[in-house]
Amino acid sequence: MKFGIYYAYWEKQWGGDFIPYISRVKKLGFDILEVACHDFLHQPESYFPRLCEIAESEGIILTGGYGPDARHDISSADPAVVEAAFDVYRDMFRKMELAGIDRLGGGLYSYWPVDYSVPFDKEAAWERSVANIRKLGDIAADYGIMLGMEVLNRFEGYLLNTAEECVRFVDEVGKDNVRVMLDTFHMNIEEDSFRDAILTAGKRLGHLHVGEANRRPPFEGGRIPWAEIASALKEVGYDGYVVMEPFVRMGGQIGQDIRIWHDLSGGCPDEKLDSDAAASVAFLRGLMNG
Numbered sequence: 449m450k451f452g453i454y455y456a457y458w459e460k461q462w463g464g465d466f467i468p469y470i471s472r473v474k475k476l477g478f479d480i481l482e483v484a485c486h487d488f489l490h491q492p493e494s495y496f497p498r499l500c501e502i503a504e505s506e507g508i509i510l511t512g513g514y515g516p517d518a519r520h521d522i523s524s525a526d527p528a529v530v531e532a533a534f535d536v537y538r539d540m541f542r543k544m545e546l547a548g549i550d551r552l553g554g555g556l557y558s559y560w561p562v563d564y565s566v567p568f569d570k571e572a573a574w575e576r577s578v579a580n581i582r583k584l585g586d587i588a589a590d591y592g593i594m595l596g597m598e599v600l601n602r603f604e605g606y607l608l609n610t611a612e613e614c615v616r617f618v619d620e621v622g623k624d625n626v627r628v629m630l631d632t633f634h635m636n637i638e639e640d641s642f643r644d645a646i647l648t649a650g651k652r653l654g655h656l657h658v659g660e661a662n663r664r665p666p667f668e669g670g671r672i673p674w675a676e677i678a679s680a681l682k683e684v685g686y687d688g689y690v691v692m693e694p695f696v697r698m699g700g701q702i703g704q705d706i707r708i709w710h711d712l713s714g715g716c717p718d719e720k721l722d723s724d725a726a727a728s729v730a731f732l733r734g735l736m737n738g
């Protein structure tokens with residue numbers, strides 16, 4: 449198994465320059481750097497081959513995360529919004545290919561975070577989403593990209609809240625490159641059992657995010673049953689990536705979107721964030737590869 453971390457651990461705004469994180473995460477003991485594809489639209493074309501080259505030279509794998517804006521909601525009832533979504537994804541996939549990124553995960557089947565002041569019809573959104581993700585899966589396949597349908601908790605999304613729902617969704621879509629994606633932070637809220645959720649996903653599991661219940665990096669003795677998760681992953685023969693997605697600092701658009709209203713970092717310097725991440729990946733590696 450390979451292990452990664454989402455760059456946003458150190459940031460307050462989405463996007464920006466991911467290149468400095470490549471050597472940093474390598475030094476900390478990771479195999480993978482997950483980047484945000486939110487503003488690939490605004491990056492100059494020349495950025496992506498450079499990103500690819502530097503990652504390759506460091507031996508770091510890049511993966512992509514994306515929480516679609518409401519203006520790019522593929523499940524929308526407004527055809528203009530859906531068309532805008534396809535345009536954004538096409539551009540993103542092309543740039544991902546240039547950057548050597550072969551998988552994208554997140555609430556791609558809807559938008560994020562959901563605005564509950566706007567009324568919605570889950571059944572109708574589900575139908576539109578299945579039909580449009582089917583098309584999106586074919587487009588992604590042209591760029592060699594796998595799409596992870598990330599199951600989100602009720603406060604952030606309404607379409608896919610459990611592994612069972614996601615399996616049903618992915619089966620309706622019926623594309624090999626459209627897979628189930630789980631995240632222990634969301635599972636902790638919605639699933640009865642971590643093990644059962646992973647077994648339910650089974651071979652359809654395409655990507656996994658890990659984090660504590662309060663989104664700290666996983667640690668031994670934390671509140672999430674890491675040994676149970678490791679053994680369930682082994683049981684289903686999961687050979688994909690395990691990417692931690694910690695958020696501990698307040699502020700910026702990231703703090704706003706993630707709802708961080710108290711400082712979980714204790715105001716620590718970046719060096720402490722680094723050592724916590726290094727300890728976390730060593731722990732996961734020992735547990736899951738052991």
Ligand SMILES: [Mn+2]
Pocket residue numbers: 598631657693
């Ligand atoms: Mn996640």
